[in-house]
Amino acid sequence: MKLKAGISKVNITPPVGIPQAGFAARTDVSRGILDDLFVKVLVLDDTRIKIAIITCDLIGLSKDIVKEIRQLIEKKTNINGNKVMIACSHTHSGPVINDPGYLEEKLIKAILPEWAKILPYKIAGAVEIAANTLIDARLGIARGYSDIGVNRRLRTKEGNIVIGPNFQGMTDPTVGVLRVDRMNGFPLAVLVNYACHAVTLGPENLFFSADYPGYMMNMLEKLWNNKTIVMFANGPAGNINPRIRGNYKATRKIGSMLAGEVLKIIETMETDSHISLNMVRKSIYLPLKKFPSLAQAKAYLKEKEQELLKEDTSRLQGEIIRAKHKIRVIEELQRLEKEKDLKANRISTEIQALRINNSAFISLPGEIFAEIGLAIKRRSPFEQTFVIGYANDYISYVPTTESYIEGGYEPDWAIVDRGADKVMEYEGVALLERCKTSG
Numbered sequence: 001m002k003l004k005a006g007i008s009k010v011n012i013t014p015p016v017g018i019p020q021a022g023f024a025a026r027t028d029v030s031r032g033i034l035d036d037l038f039v040k041v042l043v044l045d046d047t048r049i050k051i052a053i054i055t056c057d058l059i060g061l062s063k064d065i066v067k068e069i070r071q072l073i074e075k076k077t078n079i080n081g082n083k084v085m086i087a088c089s090h091t092h093s094g095p096v097i098n099d100p101g102y103l104e105e106k107l108i109k110a111i112l113p114e115w116a117k118i119l120p121y122k123i124a125g126a127v128e129i130a131a132n133t134l135i136d137a138r139l140g141i142a143r144g145y146s147d148i149g150v151n152r153r154l155r156t157k158e159g160n161i162v163i164g165p166n167f168q169g170m171t172d173p174t175v176g177v178l179r180v181d182r183m184n185g186f187p188l189a190v191l192v193n194y195a196c197h198a199v200t201l202g203p204e205n206l207f208f209s210a211d212y213p214g215y216m217m218n219m220l221e222k223l224w225n226n227k228t229i230v231m232f233a234n235g236p237a238g239n240i241n242p243r244i245r246g247n248y249k250a251t252r253k254i255g256s257m258l259a260g261e262v263l264k265i266i267e268t269m270e271t272d273s274h275i276s277l278n279m280v281r282k283s284i285y286l287p288l289k290k291f292p293s294l295a296q297a298k299a300y301l302k303e304k305e306q307e308l309l310k311e312d313t314s315r316l317q318g319e320i321i322r323a324k325h326k327i328r329v330i331e332e333l334q335r336l337e338k339e340k341d342l343k344a345n346r347i348s349t350e351i352q353a354l355r356i357n358n359s360a361f362i363s364l365p366g367e368i369f370a371e372i373g374l375a376i377k378r379r380s381p382f383e384q385t386f387v388i389g390y391a392n393d394y395i396s397y398v399p400t401t402e403s404y405i406e407g408g409y410e411p412d413w414a415i416v417d418r419g420a421d422k423v424m425e426y427e428g429v430a431l432l433e434r435c436k437t438s439g
Contacts, residue, residue, distance in 0.1 A: 001274060001276055002274065003274070004134040005134065005189065006043040006131055007042055007043075007189045008130040008229075009040050009041075010039050010122055011037070011038055012057070012119065012122050013208055014095045016030050016208075019096045020092070020094065020095060020208070022092025023092055026203045028206055029206070030095070033209075034248065035208075035209050037056075037214075039054060039123050042189045043127065043131050044180075044275070048277070050131070051279050051354065052073065053233075055088070055232055056086065056088045057210040057214060058090075058091065060090060060366070062394055063348075063350070065116075066393060069120045072120055072123075076124055078131070082280075085388075085392065087234070088234070088391070089211070089232050089233075089234055090237065090389075091198040091214070093198075093207065093211055094209075135182065137181060137183065138180070138181040139271055139272065140272065142265050143384065144174075144177070145173045145174060146175050148196060148257050149194070149242065150243050151239055151240060152240065153408055172195045175265065177262055178190070178191040179266055179271060180271075185271075186224075188228060189228065191232075192231065193387075196212075196234070196237050196240050196241065196242055198211035199241060200242050200245050200247075200254050202245065212255040213232035215251050215252055217231070219255060219259045220259050223263070230262075234388070235386075235387050235389055236364065236369060237367065237370070238368050238389070238410060239369050239370055239410060242254045272357075275357060276355075277355065278435050281351065281352040284424075284427045285346035286395070286398070288333070288346060288347050288415060288416060289415060290345070292326075347416065349366075349395050351424070352431075360385050361386045361387075362387055362428055363392060364398075365395050366393065366395035367389065367397045367398065368389045368398045369398065372425055376424075376425055376432070379429045381436050382432065396415050397410040397414040399420075401418040401419055
């Protein structure tokens with residue numbers, strides 16, 4: 001079937017003064033801009049169905065915001081909300097959306113809720129632009145490999161899990177590339193999929209940035225005279241960090257290394273105008289941890305705050321941050337329970353699969369461990385399968401069941417319980433099989 005495609009790129013850099021998301025150690029709001037943040041859209045139409053792939057330079061979007069965006073898209077275009085995939089790069093130098101994070105309320109300016117209200121309209125508007133600019137196109141999918149990501153969980157002799165920058169643990173080095181060309185062969189859009197946290201910049205950075213994915217995208221777009229949009233969809237990066245971190249020099253280095261691999265893939269792949277598409281999505285339920293009551297959580301926080309007055313230590317400060325996080329989680333779970341999004345101590349979320357000829361992309365919510373993505377790839381019925389994380393919902397970490405026994409940061413901060421990985425794997429493979437045979 002003959003393919004048509006449309007693209008758009010809209011600046012979503014928020015006003016300076018809005019807090020940044022991702023690091024509990026930050027002590028102030030944003031103070032400047034290193035590089036702009038964007039929403040980018042690729043609309044594909046094979047004459048039977050029309051789909052929209054959206055990537056955002058954001059840490060993640062909640063299910064409620066995604067629902068609002070899909071509803072706005074349906075009003076503005078003839079694209080069905082079920083055919084919309086929204087993925088985030090998970091930059092830790094982007095803005096918070098509707099949660100001030102760990103900063104004191106007095107530091108949060110009134111513009112934060114106004115920014116959150118505007119964002120869905122900007123994203124939906126970008127889709128409208130892309131949907132109104134469809135042209136004949138060709139498409140190809142290929143993959144390469146990069147070792148810029150490392151597994152950040154390392155078990156010491158004492159059995160503790162620590163950050164291990166030189167640890168060669170489980171990673172997925174695959175760089176997936178979807179290329180869409182104009183009929184003259186010049187690139188219209190390039191979508192890059194790679195699993196690695198966007199944290200080359202640390203908590204001391206108070207300037208907005210798309211981190212290494214942004215550097216990679218900007219570098220390639222300049223190469224093509226800004227006539228091509230380059231998009232980034234992060235993979236199952238819950239336990240994967242960049243090999244080099246700490247400053248903008250690391251951002252440039254990691255971004256350049258990824259750009260080089262993408263360019264190598266681009267220059268060796270072929271595209272075709274006869275493309276068959278299918279996209280399906282499914283709601284799934286993941287097991288929740290058992291949390292204390294809200295009253296118990298608040299009492300624990302008060303106790304730790306009293307201890308901090310007597311002995312100000314980093315350990316106590318960390319416990320207070322975790323206690324505040326737990327309170328917000330419990331309050332959110334209470335809201336979800338009222339709205340029937342919880343069932344038998346399980347939380348509702350979604351997965352989504354996109355078929356392009358005999359290749360597939362599957363999008364998963366939150367911070368998925370690399371092992372889960374690799375397991376889905378091994379069992380996938382497609383010749384090529386690429387896994388996208390941080391998509392359509394944000395449910396924090398989804399670690400492997402084994403990691404709960406090991407302990408450490410990710411299972412400690414996760415809201416889902418052990419066994420969530422097996423549900424994700426089973427449901428993901430089943431959806432891929434459905435996507436292959438239907439449509």
